[in-house]
Amino acid sequence: MDxxxxxxxxxxxxxxxxxxxxxxxxxxxxxSDPSNQENINKIFRLAHNLKGSSKAVGFDExxxxxxxxxxxxxxxxxxxxxxxxxxVNLLLRANDHVSxxxxxxxxxxxxxxxxxxxxxxxKNYQESNGEVSVDASIAERSVEVESxxxxxxxxxxxxxxxxxxxxxxxxxxNNSTLEVNxxxxxxxxxxxxxxxxxxxxxxxxxxxxxxxxxxLVPVPEVASQVAVQPxxxxxxxxxxxxxxxxxxxxxxxxxxxxxxxxxxxxxxDFVGELVILQSVIREQVIGKSEESSLLRKTISQxxxxxxxxxxxxxxxxxxxxxxSFLKMQRIVRDVxxxxxxxxxxTLKGExxxxxxxxxxxxxxxxxxxxxxxxxxxxxxxxxxxAAGKNPTGHVELRAYHSAGKLVIEVSDDGGGxxxxxxxxxxxxxxxxxxxxVLTEKEAFNLVFAPGFSTKExxxxxxxxxxxxDVVNTNILEMGGxxxxxxxxxxxxxxxxxxxxxxxxxxxxxxxxxxxKFVLPMNHVHETLRPTTQMLQQTVGLGDxxxxxxxxxxxxxxxxFFSIKNSNAMTDMIALVVKSxxxxxxxxxxxxxxxxQVVIKRLGKELAGMKGVSGTTILGDGRPALIIExxxxxxxxxxSCFVPKTNLKVVxxxxx
Amino acid sequence: MIDNMxxxxxxxxxxxxxIPLLSAKEVIGIPExxxxxxxxxxxxxxxxxxxxxxxxxxxxxKLSIKPVTSEENTxxxxxxxxxxxxxxVDRVNSVQxxxxxxxxxxxxxxxxxxxxxxxxxxxxxxxxxLMLDISRALSVxxxxxxxxxxxxxx
Numbered sequence: 003m004d005x006x007x008x009x010x011x012x013x014x015x016x017x018x019x020x021x022x023x024x025x026x027x028x029x030x031x032x033x034s035d036p037s038n039q040e041n042i043n044k045i046f047r048l049a050h051n052l053k054g055s056s057k058a059v060g061f062d063e064x065x066x067x068x069x070x071x072x073x074x075x076x077x078x079x080x081x082x083x084x085x086x087x088x089x090v091n092l093l094l095r096a097n098d099h100v101s102x103x104x105x106x107x108x109x110x111x112x113x114x115x116x117x118x119x120x121x122x123x124x125k126n127y128q129e130s131n132g133e134v135s136v137d138a139s140i141a142e143r144s145v146e147v148e149s150x151x152x153x154x155x156x157x158x159x160x161x162x163x164x165x166x167x168x169x170x171x172x173x174x175x176n177n178s179t180l181e182v183n184x185x186x187x188x189x190x191x192x193x194x195x196x197x198x199x200x201x202x203x204x205x206x207x208x209x210x211x212x213x214x215x216x217x218l219v220p221v222p223e224v225a226s227q228v229a230v231q232p233x234x235x236x237x238x239x240x241x242x243x244x245x246x247x248x249x250x251x252x253x254x255x256x257x258x259x260x261x262x263x264x265x266x267x268x269x270x271d272f273v274g275e276l277v278i279l280q281s282v283i284r285e286q287v288i289g290k291s292e293e294s295s296l297l298r299k300t301i302s303q304x305x306x307x308x309x310x311x312x313x314x315x316x317x318x319x320x321x322x323x324x325x326s327f328l329k330m331q332r333i334v335r336d337v338x339x340x341x342x343x344x345x346x347x348t349l350k351g352e353x354x355x356x357x358x359x360x361x362x363x364x365x366x367x368x369x370x371x372x373x374x375x376x377x378x379x380x381x382x383x384x385x386x387x388a389a390g391k392n393p394t395g396h397v398e399l400r401a402y403h404s405a406g407k408l409v410i411e412v413s414d415d416g417g418g419x420x421x422x423x424x425x426x427x428x429x430x431x432x433x434x435x436x437x438x439v440l441t442e443k444e445a446f447n448l449v450f451a452p453g454f455s456t457k458e459x460x461x462x463x464x465x466x467x468x469x470x471d472v473v474n475t476n477i478l479e480m481g482g483x484x485x486x487x488x489x490x491x492x493x494x495x496x497x498x499x500x501x502x503x504x505x506x507x508x509x510x511x512x513x514x515x516x517x518k519f520v521l522p523m524n525h526v527h528e529t530l531r532p533t534t535q536m537l538q539q540t541v542g543l544g545d546x547x548x549x550x551x552x553x554x555x556x557x558x559x560x561x562f563f564s565i566k567n568s569n570a571m572t573d574m575i576a577l578v579v580k581s582x583x584x585x586x587x588x589x590x591x592x593x594x595x596x597x598q599v600v601i602k603r604l605g606k607e608l609a610g611m612k613g614v615s616g617t618t619i620l621g622d623g624r625p626a627l628i629i630e631x632x633x634x635x636x637x638x639x640x641s642c643f644v645p646k647t648n649l650k651v652v653x654x655x656x657x
Numbered sequence: 658m659i660d661n662m663x664x665x666x667x668x669x670x671x672x673x674x675x676i677p678l679l680s681a682k683e684v685i686g687i688p689e690x691x692x693x694x695x696x697x698x699x700x701x702x703x704x705x706x707x708x709x710x711x712x713x714x715x716x717x718x719k720l721s722i723k724p725v726t727s728e729e730n731t732x733x734x735x736x737x738x739x740x741x742x743x744x745x746v747d748r749v750n751s752v753q754x755x756x757x758x759x760x761x762x763x764x765x766x767x768x769x770x771x772x773x774x775x776x777x778x779x780x781x782x783x784x785x786x787l788m789l790d791i792s793r794a795l796s797v798x799x800x801x802x803x804x805x806x807x808x809x810x811x
Contacts, residue, residue: 181804271708563694602710625703625710
């Protein structure tokens with residue numbers, strides 16, 4: 003396979019993956035509203051496009067499957083088949099299979115797949131229900147011989163007559179089965195709409211010249227137009243022509259292009275550098291006596307433009323949560339089927355944007371929470387009726403921005419969390435020491451303990467008690483948190499509060515012995531200047547900060563990095579860190595300010611460094627280390643004293 | 658088979674070394690460097706190279722070569738696959754095209770264990786140039802040094 007072929011294949015797969023996820027919701031919508039012709043048309047176009055372009059780039063197997071898929075959906079489209087539950091299920095499975103093939107091919111361009119079973123099922127269904135299609139000039143015929151394996155042929159009806167004897171001869175010679183399917187829709191000849199679809203192919207999947215050829219051979223008079231027109235204004239001509247046939251294209255989609263993430267990242271790097279250079283120039287000019295007002299004005303203007311570009315560049319990493327949200331629809335559907343629960347699932351705020359890397363990392367936790375709500379949250383219909391509720395459960399997935407954070411809520415109107423039951427369970431499992439007193443909130447947080455599950459029965463959906471703990475750790479790792487709100491018998495809300503991006507962080511720039519360090523704000527609970535009364539030296543425990551009713555260990559930042567500093571602690575500033583299981587305080591010389599810094603990964607040569615999560619470039623153009631306080635604590639073996647029984651400490655002992 | 662290869666020649670102390678030209682991305686003057694605490698002495702710190710943070714090492718200290726001058730210094734930015742590093746050298750001299758058969762095995766000396774990063778030698782104007790396997794020269798301990806140090810610190 004040469005590079006060009008590889009490239010177009012990879013290009014096709016990317017495109018295909020996108021198209022599949024775009025259409026996913028149509029499949030589900032089809033179920034709730036089978037008569038919606040718009041959805042069927044969209045699915046048909048998907049299958050049709052995939053078929054055409056996959057063949058063009060040389061994925062024959064893929065093409066063969068999507069061809070069948072297309073034939074099937076065409077029958078639905080032409081109302082020859084009713085979109086019953088069974089049909090929708092078959093369509094969904096076909097869609098899954100397509101996704102599977104795309105994923106497989108992405109890993110290995112030569113991958114092969116076993117599609118026979120599903121194909122046969124689709125075919126059988128069509129045959130058993132397809133006798134209505136008498137209008138077709140050539141009905142589907144098959145020649146079957148009693149032996150295995152079988153080969154499927156798809157061909158143009160004009161070639162059909164010649165092929166039957168050939169096929170028979172072939173099968174006799176090889177002593178194998180031959181099945182010849184003549185798809186009815188081809189026999190009907192290309193309709194106007196199909197021709198238009200072909201135009202769309204040429205415009206949308208402008209991959210190779212062949213892709214147009216493959217589709218347009220039967221309609222040469224259209225092909226000649228296509229060659230000139232789509233280049234001028236494909237979007238417009240498409241919406242006009244398709245609209246005239248009644249196919250939907252009501253809303254004009256905002257145009258977008260795909261850009262590789264590394265490109266965006268290097269753009270962000272360079273823009274950052276530009277902003278720094280601008281500030282260097284400003285320092286040089288401002289304050290000089292001979293400064294010209296025009297120069298000063300231009301420089302400050304430049305600064306504004308630079309910041310603007312920086313914002314735009316950073317915004318380019320942001321994508322709407324929609325794609326992940328739509329996947330959840332499918333999950334709710336499947337899980338509720340399996341559990342025989344009626345669930346009404348609503349999505350809110352699908353347009354909310356967040357960083358692609360964050361989205362990737364929260365998708366799994368989100369799946370887990372949604373499954374959990376359906377499985378554990380919503381009670382069975384009988385129980386709901388007994389409790390005087392609507393037998394149909396309600397699960398809502400909602401995303402919104404709040405105070406510079408992204409919030410994703412999964413709420414259900416189910417039974418709610420029972421704090422007493424949770425505690426009992428925790429005692430039984432030995433997760434909690436007997437006699438521990440917990441607030442309601444702390445009891446709710448027990449669900450995050452490893453190995454904790456309140457569900458008596460372990461299903462393959464949830465109940466093994468591994469998931470919630472993973473959800474929590476994943477979110478914490480990203481600098482977010484999971485909050486639980488629950489009212490017994492009313493319902494539960496899991497709220498994930500996340501940073502919008504992992505690329506930028508609000509941080510404090512601090513100094514310690516002339517060295518600058520960066521500390522992310524989300525770790526800093528409060529800052530204060532310690533007084534002599536607050537500081538207490540203890541034997542064996544080091545320095546202790548007596549802060550209101552808490553006694554927390556206090557360290558000099560330099561203690562972790564062997565940087566000497568002889569300033570008295572009372573002349574320094576203490577930062578109280580409460581982001582982890584153990585609160586502690588770090589003293590630093592000064593806080594220079596609060597900035598948004600772009601996080602850069604540590605080079606591999608420094609990757610093993612504890613207490614440092616990355617680097618950033620400060621306003622003066624010099625790099626600085628970003629401190630990770632929790633990790634910092636690990637650099638020191640701390641003989642911890644715990645002010646209050648703490649869940650995580652208990653957890654540590656049980657492990 | 659490539660018979661000729663181009664090498665970047667530079668001075669460390671009063672000795673001349675060469676590395677394959679393709680492993681060098683660029684040559685720059687020493688910028689401001691931020692120290693990294695608890696790093697080995699030859700690890701000078703991190704620098705900002707047009708928005709990228711790059712570690713800077715002093716190759717002279719690393720190879721225990723006494724620098725001739727501390728005033729005129731140069732950094733060679735290396736691209737070693739996974740690692741992008743800057744190394745400080747005394748002076749960058751020239752780019753040499755060396756025929757393969759002009760390169761000879763390094764002379765065997767008593768303490769071979771410490772100089773296994775010299776892969777060959779060649780002559781230029783009656784002067785011997787040592788060919789340096791830069792990643793071997795650096796990887797002897799650098800790649801894991803931070804981890805080892807931390808184990809000790811903990």
